[in-house]
Amino acid sequence: MMSRRFNTAGPNDPARHHTVPALSRVPGVREIIEQGSYFILHAPRQTGKTTALLDLASVLNREGKYVAAVLSLEPGAALTSIDAAELAMLDSWRYDLAAYLPADVSVPRWPDAPQGNRIGAALSAFSQEAPRPLVILLDGLDSLAREVRASLVRQIRAGKPRRPRAFPWSIGFASVREPRELDAGQAPSSTRGPASSTGLDAEVLPLQGFTRSEVETLLQGLEERTGLELLPGAVDRVHELTQGHPFLVNALVQRIIEGSDGRKGPLTAVDIERAKDLLLDRRGGMLDEIGDRMRDGKLRAALEQILTEVPREPPAEDMRAGIDLGLVKRSPDGTVALANPIFHALVARLLPGAVRSVFPVGQPAWVGPDGRLDAERLLEAFLDFWRRHGDALFSSAPYGELSPLVLTAFLNRVVKSGGLIERVYAIGRGRMDVCIRQGGAAVALVVKVRRDRDPDPIPEGLAQVDEALARLGIEDGWLVVFDRRKGVSPVSQRLGAAKEKTPAGREIVLVRA
Template sequence: MRFFNTEGPVRPDRHYTLPPLSRWNLEEILDLIAQEKYFLLHAPRQTGKTSCLLALMEHLNREGRYRAVYVNIEAAQAAREQVALGLGAVVQAIANAAIWSLDDHTVEPLARELFQSGAPLLVLETFLERWCAGSPKPVVLLLDEVDALIGDTLLSLLRQLRSGYPKRPGAFPQTIVLCGVRDLRDYRIHAGSEREVITGGSAFNIKAKSLRLGDFSAEETRTLLLEHTRETGQVFTPEALDRVWELTQGQPWLVNALAYRACFELRAGRDRTQPITLDLINQAKEQMIVERVTHLDQLAHKLQEPRVRRVIEPMLAGTLPGEVAEDDREYLVDLGLLKRDGSGGLVIANPIYREVLPRALAGGPQDSLPRIEPTWLNPDGSLNPEALLDAFLAFWRQHGEPLLKSAPYHEIAPHLVLMAFLHRVINGGGTLEREYAIGMGRMDLCLRYGALTLGMELKVWRDAAPDPLSEGLEQFDGYLSGLGLDSGWLVIFDRRADQPPIAERTGSVLQTSPQGRSIRVIRA
């Protein structure tokens, strides 16, 4: 039985899969190899890079013009900046891979001889020179996880490959493909007594191209899902197929993880006589986010990096970032956290990431919340919005000030505390959806609990800025219109200096929007 794969390279005999080489322009790659070019492949984690490299190796070896070897050199990361130890690990990894993929045992005595020669700093270049000189066919070397290396170890590897470049193809690999998460220009290498930063691009200026492996298209996403139907007969409803694409935007790991959970873990989905429905996909999504599965947890961990925060914090706040280096912006695109929309602007890559980011940031405030009695529930278990408002106002007056200090992003601290409160409210019985974008000056929330849908808009009143009430009422009309609602909450957080304590300035009034909607304006 085959299944959706979420761990490691795909195996067509075990996993539903798209032909890996169909995701590349194979003709372009073969032309680069024929022209003896060195180039890069980069893409976010768990998008299928390794599967594509392994498929390329098999294709080239089957074709018979080259001897192709795939090598994962991540183990060399453990050497940190011990250059000789790190490059020795790279050579050993290449030798092991040549034995495994080509049954080439000439590499063993060669590597052993070099390790004992007393010239460890040139061991990689010398090894490749001698190995390729004795090879009956040109060698194509596919190096994976190159950006796992750091500092002088990475610098030495790149420079030794550059040094051997003129000797190709007779005494050096005809083509070397460097593969990792980031583009080579973003490899940050510290060198010299002042530890100045140089980039990988300057150490490896022989690269011909930098190729990026993209996400699945809408059609590819559908094709992969329907592999399950062909295998088992279990269908996806049209709404479920559309929802997988909407939530993931084709991110390969998310597509597979959502489908695996819906089809193989949820009890209703394991009944092959029943279709995979929209509700099952939504359940799978919510469980993945709540459990912080590994892929999403790794993503959330990136939020702690200063260069990530410089871009993400203003995006969540709806404000414009200050001077953010292009390298920082492209770094987030390379990570797969952001993508460019049709107009060239930056947006969160997909709705699942859009939910994960603020949830991860609200984790600290949520863990810091005191016990809150669910006074917002009616006797039948439904949510009472008026009681919810009273509970929030009381909570904010009592706990808002100290909880703001526990939020990791100061710019959106009140947003995070409110979301932490709302997550306690829904507690698995509802959902909280978010929308935000650079320059819009707001964050929009949609709380769904049973039959109730409550739309909210969050704005911040900052020093030297006018009261955002009028702008907020006008903007909120558009958001509520999209939700099909005629009422909602407009929450204005007053972050101006020298204001009265939160307990004194928190309150709410009813107002009418420009389009006649009843808006509860909360000032906090």
């Protein structure tokens, strides 16, 4: 039997890839099909929509009550002509059906029909030839041009009363966008009375990320493949970092396998953090696509607003690419945030990327001959860097509001030199926490930004350093405060570091930047 692997490219094949069953990811879909209803499965890119459709069709065909087939709409994606799009899709569907239909079902011949009626005629003919009620799963509804999609919707609505003898009993669609958003941002149709995508009378099913239980099921494949012992804390950490995003779960596991180097034993939090940093360093696949999309000025500006808590809502259209990618999520109260800690860390790395040209190269001065982190030298290196470049970075857009992220980019050199940045989080809650480990030494940082009308952040920050040191079980800590108030003296004049006492009596370093 072929050994299965963790897949990050294209739909899963359960025979070759570790896969979460569709029926567990889309609760209620079986009841919708039994009722003869239609549904739209919507989720961001690379979250398993096509995999879920293929698995659902496979289950239905094995059970033998229905004939189920997945048909891609994407062959019509580049075409604005209804005539050309219909012909392209129907030609491609013959190959889809040849690959996936059960052995007792023949690939139908499409009947001749006029433009604008070919899809309906084909589905009607297929339904009449099929030995059992037909379930059709159409993948990529959002990929079609508006007029082509409107024509498809009309034909399906017209055929629905003929079910089940002369039209599919149930039709499912997969789409990046939910129906009410599908036509947003596209040019109006020239067709009189264009059909809305919401006119499908279909149940909308959001495809959620993996649950913790589903992540644990997938990670059991990691145990089988590597011999690493899966501890509950490791499952929690993978789910926390990815929030169950299917691509990220699989990509992170791939990096865990690479980093294990054949080692047996328990999978620790440090192993997972190293895998996360390796994933962010090497990127690839969807992470590269996010980097490419972030070159768009509107999306970039919207992400900066989210990261820095600028008190205004980014325009909805500026956020569209981020939502479609799954990079950004919108909560029930309407606020937007980055979808998970890995995407948060990726954006934090990519936004201040232009400042890396001013970073020194070679072995960092804060790494001693024994490979241990020297916290005093690390502090000196950052103060020197910020003294020389802080004013220029503050005065430039977007880095004036992203100074904590510039610090993160600076500290990423710890990873490059063999160290570990354990966590970066909580920017959206008014602070950023970082734990740096290298060669057995460690330092914890709490990073805060002071803006106009903000209270003095130092008392709260000192208590937060106490909390971080106690949680991490280490002694060295810094509180770094970036002052963004108008009228403050230049960085070169106000920059400094001094010893301070925390409420618990710990002696830490206060950095005023």
